[in-house]
Amino acid sequence: MAGPDSIRDWLALAALPGLGCTLIHRLVAVFGTPQAVLNAGRAVSQVEGIGPRLAAVFDNPTALAQARSWAAQEQERAAKIGVQLLCCNDLSLYPSLLQTIPDPPVLLWCRGDFSCFQLPTVALVGSRSATGYGRKVSFLLARQLTEAGCAVVSGLADGIDGQAHAGALAAGGRTIAVLGCGVDVIYPRFHNRLYEQVAAQGLIVSEYSLGTQPEGFRFPARNRIISGLSLGVVIVEAAARSGSLITARMALEQNREVFAVPGRIDSLQSEGVHRLIQQGAYLIHSVDDILMELPAVTLNGEKHDEAVPMAEELSASEKELLTLIDDPSPADIEELTEKSKLPVSDLHGLLLGLELKGLIRQLPGQQYERT
CATH class of the missing domain: 1.10.10.10 (Winged helix-like DNA-binding domain superfamily/Winged helix DNA-binding domain)
Structure with a gap:
């Protein structure tokens, strides 16, 4: 795991105004380390996307001191509540699948067991306003996926997401919850018990600093992590303009498999899912339809591949x-x-x-x- 000084430098970079994941990755690629970036001054202007205003921040001792101070305080806060910080350059722990997406999070705030990242992962997401059918299917598929040796990834939201986590936990399996807020913020509030169960039996993950409140614009960014962590994404229910369709689109952009569970043709909660099927998503009616299409992975010690005729x-x-x-x-x-x-x-x-x-x-x- 990256040392505390390295983590503090990454945190300080993330604290500077105007810098996101893409620019931080570019800067580190040019200067070698986050510490070298912080010491580069106006030389950062040679990097694409760094204009005069951003370059001036790196030449401002007060701004740099404030960023370093916040980074030290964030480390202390995380340690006090049992939250671990994971850097993108920590190749031993940072999930390898997530490294392959165009803009991997620079830092992950994590609560729980990092070994979840070592399992084959499948995302299971869908509507917050799920029907009884959707909730039942989500719970069942998650349970069966964990019984097959997978970890289930979802967003801890109400509806399909919550049932996905619950199904994985009921089978005694592992599940990863990716939040659109700080890992110390439980959203929705009534999922406090589910949150604690996931933290104890799986992993809570966020790219946002402690105390960050859930806001609408954070969830599409969160969705790229859900799909990025996974070999494939299963959409159980989604209306025509559901956020789950954003996750499906991001999965395709990240070269992940996309699966869709068909619903009633008169159900508004299945309208988006049926559109995905029309566009080529795998129609599934059992967990085997998911497992057969995953890249060659070992599940429960055995190769789970469809028998190929001689x-x-x-x-x-x-x-x-x-x-x-x-x-x-x-x-x-x-x-x-x-x-x-x-x-x-x-x-x-x-x-x-x-x-x-x-x-x-x-x-x-x-x-x-x-x-």
């Missing part, structure tokens, strides 16, 4: 068609029709057979790729 189990036509879909980019139906010289009805039958055997999958626009 070459001799495929017909000559299937083998030939499979070679046409062997390109790194997906093949569309027109291209396959032209190359295979097969009647469209026969082609669709062969494609369906290969899809059922788990060798290919269909993408939007009648495109196919190897799994």
Whole structure:
């Protein structure tokens, strides 16, 4: 784990006005360490995005002293309440999946067990105004995911999020709650018992300093961490303009799998989910549909991959068609029709057979790729 002096330098950088994750990462990439950045003065102006006003802050002894003072106080406050600070350069503890997103948090305030980061992680999110069906499905999927060896990631919100944490805890599994406020702020307040259970059995995480109150603009930023920590994101219920759809979009941008649980066609809480399915999200009806699509991970000590048919189990036509879909980019139906010289009805039958055997999958626009 990074030493206290290193953490204090990261905190001091984060305390300077006008600096966010993106600029802090750029500065450290140029100057090497956060301490070197703090000592760089106006030389920081050579970094893209640092204008004259920001450069003047680094040349202001009072501003730098105030940032360092706040950093020392924040360290003391965190230590007193059992909160640990994790730096993005701490490769031994900082979650490797989160390192891969475009703007990983510079610091994480954590309460609980860091070993949760070592497990395969799946996010499970959805509507705060969840239906009884949505709550039941969220609880069940979370329980089954933890029984399979995964940690469930969610946002501790009311509705789907809360049930996801509760399902994981009920199975005796691990769960990670990512907050849109400080880790010492319980939101919503009536989740105080759930908060304590997650802290005792899993991990509470935030990129915001202690005492930070929940505000609307913080939650989209929080959502990038939920998806960034996870191999895949499951949307259980989401209205047409739900914040969960932001999480789904961020998951796609981060090259994560997106899964959607279908609901009633007349349910407003499933309108956004059904739109995701139309756009190509995996429709799931059991936990196996999630586990089969995750990157190769070990669950409960065993490789959880769908059995792939041996070459001799495929017909000559299937083998030939499979070679046409062997390109790194997906093949569309027109291209396959032209190359295979097969009647469209026969082609669709062969494609369906290969899809059922788990060798290919269909993408939007009648495109196919190897799994």
